[in-house]
Amino acid sequence: MTMWRIPTARQGTILLLMVALASCVAAPQKPVARPAPPPAPPALPAAPPQQDWRDVPLTPGDWTWRGQPGQSSIAQFGVAGQGSVFALRCDLASRNIVFSRAGALAASSAALTFTSSFGAFALAAGNGGGQPPAIVAQLGARDPRLDQLAFSRGRFLVDAPGQTRLVLPAWPQVARVIEDCR
Numbered sequence: 001m002t003m004w005r006i007p008t009a010r011q012g013t014i015l016l017l018m019v020a021l022a023s024c025v026a027a028p029q030k031p032v033a034r035p036a037p038p039p040a041p042p043a044l045p046a047a048p049p050q051q052d053w054r055d056v057p058l059t060p061g062d063w064t065w066r067g068q069p070g071q072s073s074i075a076q077f078g079v080a081g082q083g084s085v086f087a088l089r090c091d092l093a094s095r096n097i098v099f100s101r102a103g104a105l106a107a108s109s110a111a112l113t114f115t116s117s118f119g120a121f122a123l124a125a126g127n128g129g130g131q132p133p134a135i136v137a138q139l140g141a142r143d144p145r146l147d148q149l150a151f152s153r154g155r156f157l158v159d160a161p162g163q164t165r166l167v168l169p170a171w172p173q174v175a176r177v178i179e180d181c182r
Helices: 008-022 145-150 172-181
Strands: 062-067 073-078 086-091 096-102 109-116 119-127 134-140 155-159 166-169
Touching: 062 172, 073 172, 086 172, 096 119, 096 172, 109 134, 109 145, 119 145, 145 172
Parallel strands: none
Antiparallel strands: 062 073, 073 086, 086 096, 096 134, 109 119, 109 155, 119 134, 155 166
């Protein structure tokens, strides 16, 4: 077997060449300063937790019923000794249920919105006049949406623009006025 031998002079040259190549490595560079990140936007206050309408406290008061069976009847809701905040009355002549809510609309007409455990619906409403002022809407006594109010699970809502929300208990007085009108 033949061995290759590199002459000593060449070994020195190769070694010198390797040392020269090793010294060609660039010096470590200083890191470039990065600009500071923009400041974080101010934190907004946490949104209030959305509360289910079925968990909102009831409007203070009780239902009362007045009338004669087979004649006009009315159910009123409010605190005893104060005016009622909501009422539904049977207009026997037209077979309509008339809703009246304490307050006045800023516009001549708007929607009175009802929410029950069956869903929501709106009725065209207007200012009814009188003292104290009332927001008035009506619905035919045979309309199935009335059953949604009468049989809502525990409560129903009444909303009118610019007025506080009413959270009313679904007590038997509501169903009685509806049945008297049918």
